[in-house]
Amino acid sequence: MPESPCPSPREPSAAGGGVVLTVVVPMPAHGGLDARLSYRHPHPLPSGTLVRVPLGRRTVLGVVWPEAPDGEAPAREALRPVQEVLTALPPLPDEWCALVAFAARYYQRSLGEVALAALPPALRALDAAGLQRRLARRADMTPAAPTAPAPSPTPDQQAAVQAVAEADRPVLLFGATGSGKTEVYLQAAAQVLARDARAQVLMLVPEINLTPQLEARVRERFGAAVVTLHSGLTPAQRLRHWLAAHLGQARVVLGTRTAVWTSLPRLRLIVVDEEHDPSYKSQEGARYSARDLAVYRAHLLAAQGCRVVLGSATPALESWHAALQGRYRLVELSDRIGGAARPALRLLDMRTQPRGALLAPALLEAIQARVARGEQALLLLNRRGYAPVLACPDCGWTSGCPHCSAYLVFHKDERRLRCHHCGHAAAVPRACPDCGNVDLAPLGRGTQRLEEHLEQTLAGLRRPDGAPVRVGRLDADSARTPQQLQALLGQVHRGEVDVLVGTQMVAKGHDFRRITLVAAVNPDAALFASDWRAPERLFALLLQAGGRAGRDATFMAAQGSRAELWVQTAYPQHPLFAALARHDYPGFAAQQLEERRAAGMPPFAHQALLRAEARTLEAALAWLQLAAQQTDGLPGRAHVTLYAPVPMTMVRVAGVERAQLLLESASRPALQALLAAWTPRLHALRRAGPARGLLRWAIDVDPLGY
Numbered sequence: 152m153p154e155s156p157c158p159s160p161r162e163p164s165a166a167g168g169g170v171v172l173t174v175v176v177p178m179p180a181h182g183g184l185d186a187r188l189s190y191r192h193p194h195p196l197p198s199g200t201l202v203r204v205p206l207g208r209r210t211v212l213g214v215v216w217p218e219a220p221d222g223e224a225p226a227r228e229a230l231r232p233v234q235e236v237l238t239a240l241p242p243l244p245d246e247w248c249a250l251v252a253f254a255a256r257y258y259q260r261s262l263g264e265v266a267l268a269a270l271p272p273a274l275r276a277l278d279a280a281g282l283q284r285r286l287a288r289r290a291d292m293t294p295a296a297p298t299a300p301a302p303s304p305t306p307d308q309q310a311a312v313q314a315v316a317e318a319d320r321p322v323l324l325f326g327a328t329g330s331g332k333t334e335v336y337l338q339a340a341a342q343v344l345a346r347d348a349r350a351q352v353l354m355l356v357p358e359i360n361l362t363p364q365l366e367a368r369v370r371e372r373f374g375a376a377v378v379t380l381h382s383g384l385t386p387a388q389r390l391r392h393w394l395a396a397h398l399g400q401a402r403v404v405l406g407t408r409t410a411v412w413t414s415l416p417r418l419r420l421i422v423v424d425e426e427h428d429p430s431y432k433s434q435e436g437a438r439y440s441a442r443d444l445a446v447y448r449a450h451l452l453a454a455q456g457c458r459v460v461l462g463s464a465t466p467a468l469e470s471w472h473a474a475l476q477g478r479y480r481l482v483e484l485s486d487r488i489g490g491a492a493r494p495a496l497r498l499l500d501m502r503t504q505p506r507g508a509l510l511a512p513a514l515l516e517a518i519q520a521r522v523a524r525g526e527q528a529l530l531l532l533n534r535r536g537y538a539p540v541l542a543c544p545d546c547g548w549t550s551g552c553p554h555c556s557a558y559l560v561f562h563k564d565e566r567r568l569r570c571h572h573c574g575h576a577a578a579v580p581r582a583c584p585d586c587g588n589v590d591l592a593p594l595g596r597g598t599q600r601l602e603e604h605l606e607q608t609l610a611g612l613r614r615p616d617g618a619p620v621r622v623g624r625l626d627a628d629s630a631r632t633p634q635q636l637q638a639l640l641g642q643v644h645r646g647e648v649d650v651l652v653g654t655q656m657v658a659k660g661h662d663f664r665r666i667t668l669v670a671a672v673n674p675d676a677a678l679f680a681s682d683w684r685a686p687e688r689l690f691a692l693l694l695q696a697g698g699r700a701g702r703d704a705t706f707m708a709a710q711g712s713r714a715e716l717w718v719q720t721a722y723p724q725h726p727l728f729a730a731l732a733r734h735d736y737p738g739f740a741a742q743q744l745e746e747r748r749a750a751g752m753p754p755f756a757h758q759a760l761l762r763a764e765a766r767t768l769e770a771a772l773a774w775l776q777l778a779a780q781q782t783d784g785l786p787g788r789a790h791v792t793l794y795a796p797v798p799m800t801m802v803r804v805a806g807v808e809r810a811q812l813l814l815e816s817a818s819r820p821a822l823q824a825l826l827a828a829w830t831p832r833l834h835a836l837r838r839a840g841p842a843r844g845l846l847r848w849a850i851d852v853d854p855l856g857y
């Protein structure tokens with residue numbers, strides 16, 4: 152990422168009896184202002200101070216801002232007084248302001264939008280009195296002594312912890328699944344906290360509810376000094392946790408993507424677990440990457456000795472490339488804890504299996520044998536529902552969504568057809584709407600169908616204790632609430648479920664101890680998807696899924712069992728599988744990077760998308776065409792390639808047509824210069840209103856998917 156100077160606090164200028172303050176207010180860039188406004192106040196206030204100021208007829212939360220680095224004067228029309236200063240809170244740290252300023256600039260959003268979205272929503276509604284009451288009510292967070300002792304680190308882990316402490320650049324912790332990366336994060340955190348009685352640690356994870364074990368582990372280790380920040384909290388909880396972090400009482404913040412914005416006055420270590428996970432990239436508002444911002448944040452705090460660790464068994468190719476170039480320090484954990492073997496790959500050539508078989512007979516036998524021995528099996532099928540389409544074999548009717556360019560998925564248990572994109576639901580028709588045929592057939596397979604199939608085929612099978620086999624399913628339907636999810640995960644951990652079927656949710660960092668066999672039922676679609684990141688994603692998914700097998704070396708030895716990853720595919724010769732069989736991420740990455748280099752794709756080029764949504768596809772495309780013309784003569788233009796506007800792969804969602812324009816450049820500064828000059832032109836173009844029917848547009852810098 153490009154560097155940005157930390158803006159220096161502004162010397163307030165005299166105006167009337169007091170001073171003029173620059174305050175950032177919640178305002179989207181569409182107004183043509185950059186969301187910095189001037190207000191009067193009797194005396195100077197440090198930058199980062201939270202204030203309440205009038206904006207139009209409302210009173211809003213604002214942040215006293217350091218003067219713009221270019222000294223450009225903010226709009227002065229509205230020299231109204233600051234209404235209230237939230238003196239109960241210390242100002243937001245300079246580094247926080249610098250992070251927000253950078254993100255607004257880099258992702259082409261208004262400062263006010265980014266700054267206010269980075270604060271807890273409940274804070275926006277509080278006045279000084281309300282805040283005082285909140286603070287008084289807050290329970291005292293006395294840092295409790297750790298409740299669980301740390302295991303003694305392996306030599307590899309010890310070396311990794313030391314490398315983190317000594318690193319002069321971001322660390323990429325590359326370690327196989329189950330190699331003890333989490334333990335490295337915990338020990339590195341413990342070291343930082345022990346060295347400085349006020350130091351704080353930020354741990355980012357892709358998803359908190361899916362891996363409650365991790366939260367439990369962090370809490371066991373650091374006691375009451377831990378707070379979480381994620382979307383599952385109530386607004387009041389979120390505010391309470393945020394305040395604890397901002398006031399320095401929370402020493403460890405464990406959170407998802409949005410937690411990267413937490414105000415942490417003494418941040419000294421940032422961990423990004425499973426750094427390859429696409430959920431670190433926001434898909435709305437400012438489309439930021441929490442991983443990239445974490446790296447930038449540590450860079451802002453380099454002088455204070457803040458470190459950042461990105462960890463994964465399958466790093467994003469961008470991160471891997473940075474490590475190869477030496478921009479990141481590569482630290483490896485080479486073995487699984489306890490010497491557990493990595494799963495052996497078994498490819499099942501589906502071209503030679505009985506036609507229409509959901510599971511190859513050999514795989515079914517293997518599952519039966521394992522369950523009969525008291526082991527667990529995990530089956531990955533990345534489609535929820537019973538069947539992805541309902542079809543009429545007579546006339547060819549298919550269950551299309553009336554609002555989207557997608558099929559309605561057949562959910563057998565509720566007898567409904569559901570669109571997974573817009574939420575549209577309809578009863579299953581009794582007969583074909585086109586020809587009246589009553590024998591409609593589900594096409595393809597989803598997790599519900601696989602679950603049903605397994606329940607039928609395994610019906611006679613017994614576990615070692617004589618009990619019948621239990622099949623469980625983990626997907627967005629079976630785990631609609633956090634409670635359902637917790638209950639299901641608990642059943643798997645306690646061994647009450649023998650065969651677990653699920654979407655990619657089953658592949659995430661679970662530490663299930665008795666799983667010995669993992670199978671990918673139908674991964675082929677991803678091999679040839681139009682998205683050029685698909686192979687990278689599939690490799691990560693399969694390797695991570697396989698990583699759930701055989702994690703407990705003692706259990707494996709006692710069972711005399713061998714961890715296996717089975718993959719059903721019609722393309723067993725695909726090079727991706729050869730690399731997977733060798734557990735060879737570096738080999739896979741080298742081959743992918745070579746392809747990307749040859750094709751001039753990221754990380755060898757930098758991209759941005761202009762997306763447009765409109766009532767008609769023509770309107771969306773026409774607006775993108777106008778937008779493209781606006782790039783004429785802009786700085787950086789000569790070094791940026793503009794592609795023709797195209798419909799998105801999923802062109803229609805919820806009745807809205809979507810199109811996009813890709814910009815690409817070998818030079819990030821050139822692309823940034825162009826975007827910065829282009830954005831105000833686009834706002835002006837929109838205000839002038841030449842494109843009828845346009846609903847929204849947005850720029851996505853470093854997009855992850857098309």
Ligand SMILES: Nc1ncnc2c1ncn2[C@@H]1O[C@H](COP(=O)(O)OP(=O)(O)OP(=O)(O)O)[C@@H](O)[C@H]1O
Pocket residue numbers: 302303304305308326327328329330331332333334335464488660661662698
């Ligand atoms: N030094 C150690 N001594 C004993 N047990 C350990 C040690 N380090 C880790 N473990 C245990 O080994 C298992 C795997 O470790 P951990 O969860 O840290 O791995 P990981 O690399 O984060 O895994 P994944 O990437 O698959 O989520 C856990 O049950 C953990 O408690």
Ligand SMILES: [Zn+2]
Pocket residue numbers: 552553554555557570571572573574575804805
């Ligand atoms: Zn739909």
